[in-house]
Amino acid sequence: MMMRIFPLIAAPLLLLSACGDRYVVAILEAQTGGQGGSANGGAGSGAAASGGVSVVPEQSHCASLCALPSVCLADSCVSPRDGRSVVAGTSSTCVLLKDGGVACWGEGANGQLGAGNVLSSFTPQRVPRLSSIVEVSGDAALLVCALDQSKVLRCWGHNGDGALGTGDKVDRATPTPVGVGISWLTVRVGSGQSCALDEQLRAYCWGHNADGELGTGDRRERLVPSLVSGGHRFASIAVGWGHSCGITVDGALWCWGQNTLGQLGLGDRDCRTVPTRVGSERAQRILNIQGQHSCVVRTGGALWCWGYNRDGQLGLGDARDRDTPTLVRASGVMGLGLGRWTSCLIDAAQELSCAGDLLVSDIGVTGAKDQLSFKPIPGHLFAETHSGYVHHCARDADGALWCWGDNGYGQLGTGDTGVHIAPTLVDLSGL
Numbered sequence: 255m256m257m258r259i260f261p262l263i264a265a266p267l268l269l270l271s272a273c274g275d276r277y278v279v280a281i282l283e284a285q286t287g288g289q290g291g292s293a294n295g296g297a298g299s300g301a302a303a304s305g306g307v308s309v310v311p312e313q314s315h316c317a318s319l320c321a322l323p324s325v326c327l328a329d330s331c332v333s334p335r336d337g338r339s340v341v342a343g344t345s346s347t348c349v350l351l352k353d354g355g356v357a358c359w360g361e362g363a364n365g366q367l368g369a370g371n372v373l374s375s376f377t378p379q380r381v382p383r384l385s386s387i388v389e390v391s392g393d394a395a396l397l398v399c400a401l402d403q404s405k406v407l408r409c410w411g412h413n414g415d416g417a418l419g420t421g422d423k424v425d426r427a428t429p430t431p432v433g434v435g436i437s438w439l440t441v442r443v444g445s446g447q448s449c450a451l452d453e454q455l456r457a458y459c460w461g462h463n464a465d466g467e468l469g470t471g472d473r474r475e476r477l478v479p480s481l482v483s484g485g486h487r488f489a490s491i492a493v494g495w496g497h498s499c500g501i502t503v504d505g506a507l508w509c510w511g512q513n514t515l516g517q518l519g520l521g522d523r524d525c526r527t528v529p530t531r532v533g534s535e536r537a538q539r540i541l542n543i544q545g546q547h548s549c550v551v552r553t554g555g556a557l558w559c560w561g562y563n564r565d566g567q568l569g570l571g572d573a574r575d576r577d578t579p580t581l582v583r584a585s586g587v588m589g590l591g592l593g594r595w596t597s598c599l600i601d602a603a604q605e606l607s608c609a610g611d612l613l614v615s616d617i618g619v620t621g622a623k624d625q626l627s628f629k630p631i632p633g634h635l636f637a638e639t640h641s642g643y644v645h646h647c648a649r650d651a652d653g654a655l656w657c658w659g660d661n662g663y664g665q666l667g668t669g670d671t672g673v674h675i676a677p678t679l680v681d682l683s684g685l
């Protein structure tokens with residue numbers, strides 16, 4: 255059975271520090287000058303102009319054998335979407351339903367439940383007028399994006415950084431089309447910025463850009479989707495708190511954005527405003543970044559991580575940050591998900607193990623604050639997992655959804671606001 259795991263979503267923070275000089279001259283400004291319109295990103299919901307960036311095709315032996323949404327990644331057909339179906343956020347949760355609809359619950363103050371209002375709900379409620387959805391992604395569920403079978407992208411919720419991509423900074427309480435006219439393949443939402451791939455495997459990003467996390471060669475925010483510099487063709491993309499990474503179709507890893515804690519994996523602490531190659535390996539298979547740390551799984555299931563590690567979330571047995579990819583586990587990792595203070599993996603036996611500040615994150619390991627190596631989470635076998643700020647949700651092999659942790663806004667979907675330390679089944683029947 256295909257193993258799947260989803261990136262753990264962490265709550266947004268105001269990043270008060272930046273790497274290096276915040277006013278460094280953008281080395282590709284001339285090349286990308288047309289992207290995003292004005293300094294405020296222009297208006298409208300369409301994509302920004304390409305700015306003359308051309309696509310440079312990487313060589314591949316299996317490209318002719320892969321049909322979209324699958325793409326050729328280093329001689330293997332893979333899906334950039336990975337079946338992503340859960341968004342567990344700061345205080346709300348959304349899930350992809352079996353019939354292609356979406357249900358959300360928890361806090362709704364920013365319209366993140368998509369119900370057309372700012373009301374909260376302690377139980378799952380269907381998002382109106384959404385159907386044929388194939389993927390959901392969200393920034394701590396303060397904003398959520400959904401992609402349908404027609405390759406139309408819609409987003410809703412908090413828009414203070416322009417991360418909805420609607421051409422303004424106005425919150426939306428209902429799903430709103432983004433990048434009209436572009437056939438989207440996959441989408442990832444981070445803290446203040448969003449990125450997506452089109453059918454040509456070109457990367458677009460939009461939203462906050464103080465540290466170059468949009469990869470446009472400058473630090474100007476974009477309010478509509480804007481092409482990432484370099485002309486790369488990406489098989490997957492991931493977005494964290496101020497930094498972004500992608501795996502190109504030849505299996506190479508590229509990162510850009512904030513780097514104060516080494517989260518770009520480049521051996522220094524300098525920001526990058528354009529995609530920058532990380533190492534020389536071409537064997538990357540699974541990519542996940544959240545918070546200020548990053549991990550990849552390479553061919554054979556080897557797990558490599560780097561970046562912020564003050565809570566032991568890299569699983570290396572200590573609390574020292576790393577600024578280059580460091581081997582955590584030599585083999586057997588089938589799925590990967592990260593949170594602000596934690597990292598979790600799924601092995602071939604479908605067992606979930608996590609490292610980091612598990613006590614604060616309410617991941618169900620009592621007294622496990624600063625767990626410096628990966629510790630099994632007993633009781634269930636999981637095929638997918640997703641983490642919010644202090645709550646967690648996971649799907650088992652049968653597709654049943656289980657949530658646990660903090661529940662102050664009803665984000666567990668259990669109809670109450672009490673903490674649940676053990677995984678609790680969420681009733682999605684009747685939706």
